[in-house]
């Protein structure tokens with residue numbers, strides 16, 4: 291839970307409203323609130339405008355789901371010799387932002403009575419638009435997305451950071467084209483102009499020292515009916531600004547073209563000494579960790595979808611094109627599949643009430659196991675409660691102390707966890723590099739040795755080199771395990787997976803693990819392989835033995851889905867055609883579109899670019915995942931498109947065009963060049 295903590299300091303005057311002295315605000319977890327309250331009170335008491343007689347500190351609970359994260363604006367700094375010269379620079383920037391008469395805007399600000407808030411002004415007519423002219427519009431409920439404190443810095447730096455946060459919020463408000471700010475602190479002459487057009491431009495001098503006057507103007511260009519929404523955004527929408535760059539150094543005004551514009555995390559923030567943990571708060575370590583994740587752009591949100599998966603889904607009251615689902619064949623909401631689930635549910639109940647070895651086994655379990663084995667060409671299969679459970683059950687059952695597991699560098703987390711749980715020595719080989727596997731297999735001896743790989747890599751969409759892997763495994767006597775979570779129903783002419791994909795006729799891998807929750811649209815996992823091995827797992831697979839049997843509804847759903855997959859291979863063909871078309875369209879935009887499966891990674895490199903690009907796409911009506919560390923390596927962030935058999939041609943054109951545009955825009959948001967050569971570095 292996050293809170294807005296706000297400070298407002300004022301002093302009574304003989305007649306009329308109290309004089310406003312200072313104000314500040316932060317967004318914090320509860321653990322940080324007491325220290326912040328002290329800090330804000332101290333600031334109120336030390337303000338250059340004089341001593342207040344009243345300090346209000348308020349703490350307001352925020353709706354976490356309403357918090358919007360926006361990227362900071364690229365920042366630069368312009369030096370100037372005098373306030374007059376600074377105002378000239380400000381006028382030039384306002385013109386660049388599209389304000390026709392910047393001189394009049396500056397005059398309006400300097401001539402107006404001081405306001406607690408900002409003026410909201412029509413950029414073309416200079417008409418005042420704020421509902422309360424005496425008060426102005428107050429941009430509030432915002433902070434940096436990192437632990438707040440006094441930022442361990444000089445007064446000027448604090449001014450800058452607060453201004454950069456406010457400017458980022460204002461420039462993300464609907465219909466705002468620019469902001470001009472001159473501080474009302476008599477000791478602080480630096481001001482800025484900000485605009486979505488060019489970012490944040492700090493100007494060394496916008497007034498002479500000693501003048502306790504200043505203010506802000508927000509310039510608006512949009513329909514009158516939309517003013518209220520803009521005001522509501524500014525005053526009530528909680529906003530966290532990600533990756534606020536450090537204060538740019540003042541360069542001579544001639545070089546104002548952005549040499550300082552590249553933002554980056556401020557190293558001073560990572561050792562922020564503020565917020566001493568309250569010993570009474572046993573969850574301080576949790577707050578700290580969450581704050582750190584926010585600071586690094588790694589905080590995760592859960593999108594709530596208000597419809598079943600489909601080519602379009604309902605999200606936050608809008609219909610979005612879904613480019614982020616493992617329901618590749620559109621089976622999750624197929625009425626035959628849901629009817630299969632319903633029949634099983636009505637016949638056998640909601641839950642099995644026991645593990646498979648006690649009272650949990652139903653006829654449906656055996657039926658699905660036989661069908662899965664037959665479809666994939668294995669002797670037998672065993673169901674687990676998820677694909678994750680299958681991997682963490684299988685690997686420790688096969689390997690232990692004294693054994694060696696060779697694992698691809700990009701294997702799924704459930705494989706990594708299975709390896710760790712096994713207690714075997716784990717040797718990581720370079721991604722899909724069979725020469726490396728061969729080299730390592732020569733070096734690492736062990737009692738029993740096994741190689742495990744994703745069949746289709748879940749974040750890169752490429753297919754494991756199975757012929758190469760089998761050859762190396764045969765040479766060194768390795769057991770082979772392939773995870774076909776993203777291969778079943780996706781690759782191979784009839785969706786039978788990686789063996790069919792390569793057209794292998796000889797012996798395939800020893801064992802497959804898989805998930806019922808992707809192309810089959812249901813839930814659950816499995817291991818398939820020799821019957822004696824699945825028998826052995828019934829005894830030795832701890833996630834099988836000590837977990838309740840997979841419940842009837844997903845088993846019924848998976849049975850129906852597998853029937854459809856067998857009867858309608860054209861769904862697989864359509865999925866493959868969609869993926870090929872999407873990749874070709876991306877290439878036309880000059881985007882690399884590696885892989886051969888239904889997963890298409892769009893490399894962004896920088897975490898912030900990936901997140902911003904996903905947001906741009908969502909604004910254009912497309913739901914796509916931004917994938918970052920720890921799912922992929924740091925600096926290998928990406929958009930991950932997952933295609934569906936039921937995407938239409940127009941959907942794919944739109945998605946590819948918008949992806950190209952969103953990545954370009956996101957790179958520009960952070961002042962990066964259009965293409966990032968380093969973005970494919972993975973590890």
Ligand SMILES: *Cc1c(COP(=O)(O)O)cnc(C)c1O
Pocket residue numbers: 676677678679681702704744748773775776804805806807813814815
């Ligand atoms: C999704 C996935 C899993 C886990 O399957 P669940 O059924 O979701 O637990 C395992 N391996 C890979 C490669 C996956 O992508």
